[in-house]
Amino acid sequence: MIPTLLVINAKGPLHAVLKNTYYDKIxxxxxxxxxxxxxxNDHYILCTRVSDYKLYNSLPNNIFNNNLENISILNNKSLFYKYMLEHFPSNIPTVYYYNHNDVTYVNPPPLNEKMIFKPNTGYYGSGIKIIYDFDTNRKEMKNASVSKYIDHTTHYLGHFLVIKGEVLGRTYFQATNPLNYIKQSTITNYKIHETIQYDDTIYDKVFKSLNYSxxxxxxxxxDNDKLIIFEINPFPSTTFIKEKHYFNKFIDKILEYVGTPIMYTKDLSFKKSSNNDTPGNSIRADKKGRSFKMCEICNKKHYL
Known part of the structure; x- marks a missing residue:
């Protein structure tokens, strides 16, 4: 049996989660x-990194087939603010500055305004800092953005699976933080919600507007019962991947989308099958009562 999904450059936690749970489909x-x-050409292609989105984008069997401009908008802080200012300005912090190559936007801030400076690209909060003024002539302002810092002691991470502008799955992590907080690494203490008590349809609107996948x-x-979005990143977070129960729900959705029967129960174990099931899909028991699955590829037992 040929695996349904070919996952490009799956490393670390992503590789471990997929290999151990979906070894016959991925x-x-x-x-x-x-x-x-x-x-x-024998597989659907699943990319999880921005570089791979771009490299494999034109192939018809790429599940996440995007307009590459959309990837750039979500992967670049200045392009993201430019897009949001043009379409959904009330759901981002006040933007005082952005620069992307030759495009610059300046909105002079009030005196002593608390602001947050971000390079256009980067990971784990690299280069992000709180500032109270800025000089557009400084070298660091090239390819960077500045927005109002919103004081908060609770923040959220939203995780989405989107196909052609439609949200197929969403999960939220809620965490508390000290004042003047800047997220510069993965979070460790959080509560997981599949819904939140606030109106989150702004994300549906953004993804539909971009026709994102x-x-x-x-x-x-x-802030005042409204979601204020700091950034949207076009790839899964490591923290979310490690929560494999929730991440695998997204993978199940993808397998359903491409038309592959799902052989997993809610706890992600194989369904028990009758003796009439094909050997490749059935779970059996040996003489000692241990459950195993016969592999169609190697014709060996895989104990569960």
Whole structure:
């Protein structure tokens, strides 16, 4: 049986989660090291990194087939603010400055305004800092943004699976934080919600407007009962991937989307099957009562 999904450059926690749960439906490969060990045309392609989105975007079997401009909008702080100012300005902090190459926006801030400075691209909060003024002539202002810092002691991470502008799955992490907080690494203490008590349809509107497809993780706070979005990133967060019960729900949705029967129960174990099921899909028991599954590929027992 040929695995349904070819996951490009799945490493670390992502590789571990997919390999251990979906080994008969998903093949994880590295685009360089494993080149030649698979025929890319035999699979649906699943990308989770921005560089791979761009590289495989034009292939018809790429599930997350996007307009590359959309990837740039979500992966660049200045382009994201420009887009939101033009379409959904009330759901972002007040923007005082952004620069992307030759495009610059300046909105002079009030005196002593608390603001947050962000480079256009970067990970784990690299280069982000709280400031109270800025000089547009400084070198660091090239390809960067400045927005109002919203004081908060609770923040949220939203995780979405989106196909052609439609949200197929969403999960929220809620965390508390000290004042003057800047998220510069993965969070560790949080509560998980599949819904929140606030109106979150702004995300549906953004994704539909972009006709976006892919994973997303996003940072936001709630101010006067309104979601204020700091950023939307076009890839899954490591923290979310490690919560495999919730992440695997997204994978199940993808498998359903491409038309593959799901053989998992809610707790992600294989369904018990009757003796009439095909050997490749059935769970059996040996003489000692241990459950195993016969592999169609290697014709060996895989104990569960």
């Amino acid at each position: 093949k994880c490969v590295r685009s360089t090291e494993d080149k030649g060990s698979y025929n890319i 892919g994973f997303v993780h996003t940072d936001f706070v709630v």
